Amino acid sequence: MADTKIFLSESEMPQAWYNIQPDLPAPLMPPLNPATGEPLVPEDLLPLFPMSLIEQEMGMERWVDIPDEVLRIYKLWRPSPLHRAFALEEELGTPARIYYKNESVSPAGSHKPNTAVAQAYYNKQDGVTRIATETGAGQWGSALALACSLFDIECQVYMVRISYDQKPYRRLMMETWGAQCLPSPSNQTEAGRRILARDPDSPGSLGLAISEAVEDAASREDTKYSLGSVLNHVLMHQTITGLEIKKQLAIAGDKLDVLCGCVGGGSNFAGFCFPFVKDKLDGQDIRFVGAEPRACPKLTRAQYRYDFGDNAQLTPLLKMHTLGHSFIPPPIHAGGLRYHGDAPLLSLLVDQKLVEARAYYQNEVFEAAVTFARTEGHLPAPETAHAIKCGIDEALRCKETGKEECIVIGYSGHGHFDLASYDAYLRGQLEDVDLPQETIDEAMKDVPDITWPR
Numbered sequence: 001m002a003d004t005k006i007f008l009s010e011s012e013m014p015q016a017w018y019n020i021q022p023d024l025p026a027p028l029m030p031p032l033n034p035a036t037g038e039p040l041v042p043e044d045l046l047p048l049f050p051m052s053l054i055e056q057e058m059g060m061e062r063w064v065d066i067p068d069e070v071l072r073i074y075k076l077w078r079p080s081p082l083h084r085a086f087a088l089e090e091e092l093g094t095p096a097r098i099y100y101k102n103e104s105v106s107p108a109g110s111h112k113p114n115t116a117v118a119q120a121y122y123n124k125q126d127g128v129t130r131i132a133t134e135t136g137a138g139q140w141g142s143a144l145a146l147a148c149s150l151f152d153i154e155c156q157v158y159m160v161r162i163s164y165d166q167k168p169y170r171r172l173m174m175e176t177w178g179a180q181c182l183p184s185p186s187n188q189t190e191a192g193r194r195i196l197a198r199d200p201d202s203p204g205s206l207g208l209a210i211s212e213a214v215e216d217a218a219s220r221e222d223t224k225y226s227l228g229s230v231l232n233h234v235l236m237h238q239t240i241t242g243l244e245i246k247k248q249l250a251i252a253g254d255k256l257d258v259l260c261g262c263v264g265g266g267s268n269f270a271g272f273c274f275p276f277v278k279d280k281l282d283g284q285d286i287r288f289v290g291a292e293p294r295a296c297p298k299l300t301r302a303q304y305r306y307d308f309g310d311n312a313q314l315t316p317l318l319k320m321h322t323l324g325h326s327f328i329p330p331p332i333h334a335g336g337l338r339y340h341g342d343a344p345l346l347s348l349l350v351d352q353k354l355v356e357a358r359a360y361y362q363n364e365v366f367e368a369a370v371t372f373a374r375t376e377g378h379l380p381a382p383e384t385a386h387a388i389k390c391g392i393d394e395a396l397r398c399k400e401t402g403k404e405e406c407i408v409i410g411y412s413g414h415g416h417f418d419l420a421s422y423d424a425y426l427r428g429q430l431e432d433v434d435l436p437q438e439t440i441d442e443a444m445k446d447v448p449d450i451t452w453p454r
């Protein structure tokens with residue numbers, strides 16, 4: 001019988017991140033300066049990021065060494081286990097072999113510390129003493145709070161109002177690690193005050209919380225900004241997960257057929273699949289399937305074009321799949337998937353048809369989460385449950401076709417602080433939201449009419 005968990009020793013942990021930029025099948029369109037409409041130069045980003053991270057953002061080196069200090073901290077929970085989901089396979093009656101890469105073992109409970117620790121490290125090297133950020137579900141905020149506490153950096157988190165109300169324990173976690181956490185929209189920034197004036201009960205959105213954090217960082221000498229997803233360097237830091245999966249599948253004597261992950265800004269999914277993209281380009285038959293909520297369907301229903309990363313139009317323009325920067329998604333429970341856009345690198349791979357996408361209602365997602373919890377025991381975050389639903393669907397397809405495929409699910413985080421959403425599901429109180437086309441069309445009216453190259 002094969003092992004239920006495949007471990008790597010600490011000495012087998014990857015020592016470098018993988019930068020996909022030199023291996024892309026098409027050129028990545030540059031971020032544009034909204035003031036000039038011209039490609040950004042590194043100096044444009046200096047008010048927000050340390051130069052070392054800007055260099056990673058634009059870098060073309062295929063491998064970037066992970067600093068020793070970051071490796072030392074990664075070892076608090078890494079390498080993370082790859083589980084074989086024997087009980088789930090049996091429950092589904094599938095001939096597929098299902099694995100899940102368990103990123104919930106980090107102290108903050110998700111994949112987010114993989115980049116939070118790296119970003120805090122480079123900020124510290126640069127002499128930064130305070131970092132501002134946004135958080136959706138609270139996973140990213142808690143990851144950065146953890147990382148900042150390890151590097152003795154002050155941390156200010158703007159947390160999307162709906163999650164702030166639904167998840168008080170995430171806030172307490174951040175505060176325990178020494179961070180300050182405010183609900184967004186807040187009265188602390190222009191961007192927040194503008195929205196509150198229009199809608200005092202606004203549930204907030206990631207796009208808006210980003211505006212608040214960017215404004216905070218740009219207006220203070222001592223503060224830089226940190227983003228938990230979307231940007232190239234963030235996705236690169238996450239590749240440690242996919243690189244580990246590669247080694248672990250080799251130990252299991254298996255070969256990847258399908259990789260399922262959930263997509264918010266795209267960082268966990270990119271981390272799991274980027275190390276395999278070159279194999280696919282070289283002819284290996286691998287599928288990557290990104291799962292998103294029907295309430296925020298940027299990969300399945302949005303346009304691929306330049307837009308702002310935030311509500312208040314403070315960020316550079318990024319070429320990405322976008323529902324419009326003014327789009328405020330319905331308040332579904334997977335708070336970390338409520339972002340209007342997607343990482344430019346992942347958007348490009350979707351556009352090139354190397355990555356597939358699928359959208360789900362929240363009730364079917366929670367049904368999958370409960371099936372998983374009752375077979376595998378682990379209780380996933382609502383975001384992660386999208387990946388599980390996708391993996392289950394793929395396994396059921398294998399049941400129909402009789403194909404013995406190898407399916408890997410990106411288990412991005414646990415749901416121990418999301419029990420209110422399980423409560424709503426178990427009591428039949430979860431709403432399935434269908435997004436009318438007019439809502440998307442309305443938000444798209446605010447997207448600037450900019451193309452590159454002109």
Ligand SMILES: Cc1ncc(COP(=O)(O)O)c(C=O)c1O
Binds near residue numbers: 139
């Ligand atoms: C557990 C979990 N998974 C996935 C996501 C989505 O983010 P990303 O697409 O950047 O991985 C989040 C975001 O907060 C999260 O908390």
